[in-house]
Each structure stands twice: as structure tokens, then as C-alpha cells.
Amino acid sequence: MSRLTWLLVVLIALLQYPLWLGKGGWFRVWETSRQLDAQRADNQKLEQRNAGLDAEVRDLKSGFEAIEERARFELGFIKEGEVFVQVPQQSAAPAGPGLPNNASAAAPTTPGAGPQSGTPVAVTPAPSFSPATKPAPSGGR
Numbered sequence: 001m002s003r004l005t006w007l008l009v010v011l012i013a014l015l016q017y018p019l020w021l022g023k024g025g026w027f028r029v030w031e032t033s034r035q036l037d038a039q040r041a042d043n044q045k046l047e048q049r050n051a052g053l054d055a056e057v058r059d060l061k062s063g064f065e066a067i068e069e070r071a072r073f074e075l076g077f078i079k080e081g082e083v084f085v086q087v088p089q090q091s092a093a094p095a096g097p098g099l100p101n102n103a104s105a106a107a108p109t110t111p112g113a114g115p116q117s118g119t120p121v122a123v124t125p126a127p128s129f130s131p132a133t134k135p136a137p138s139g140g141r
Helices: 002-021 026-062 064-075
Strands: none
Touching: 002 026, 026 064
């Protein structure tokens, strides 16, 4: 009876081989399932990005606010009558040779300028003069 037992064990092993290691086996299904989950996660990220881009395209087609915002931030445009003020941010770069500890080699220096903070400054344009209030030119040469 031992021959019959060994024959059945070998037969069961031969039947189990394709189930575990064959072309449609459990390991291949598990690997494919893992790849499918990874692809679904990538697709979800891309769908979110596409939704944002679609909203931006619709906004650019329908209104001028988005176009104005892009012109201001990406191209540096300003409206007529506005004053553009750019406050440089203080860098924490180490001092170069011959410079004080808080000075940067790339930072331009302005004579008489004190330390600058990183806080924005509100600037209003100077009032325009009408012909009635225009100061008289000085007559001295």
C-alpha cells in the first residue's frame, strides 16, 4: 500500500504545481493584484491633477481674473496706476569673506538703508496733479 500512497502524493503535488506556480497560479495572481492596486493609486493621483487642470482651463476660458492672476505672478505685470513694491527677503546664508554675519554676498547694498524686515510694505501711488494745482516752475537759472 505504500506504493499507492506515494503515487497519490506525487499526483496531488503535480496537480498543485499549476495552482501555485503555473501561468495562472496564486503567486502570479497576487503579483498582478499588487500591480493593479499600485496602478489604481497612480490613476487616482492623475485624475485629481487632471481635475485641477480642467478647472483652471475652464477658469481661463470664462473669466479674466485667472488671466490677470497669471500675468501678475508669472510674468510680473501690473495694472496701470499701480505701484509695484518688492521687498527682498532676508537670507540666512553664511557670511562671505569680509562681510558681517547677516550680510549676503549676493544681496545688493543701498547706501543709507537700514536693516530690512521680511514684512510687506503697503504703498499707495502719489496723487496726480491737476492743472489747477500744479506747482509753478521755478524761474531761476
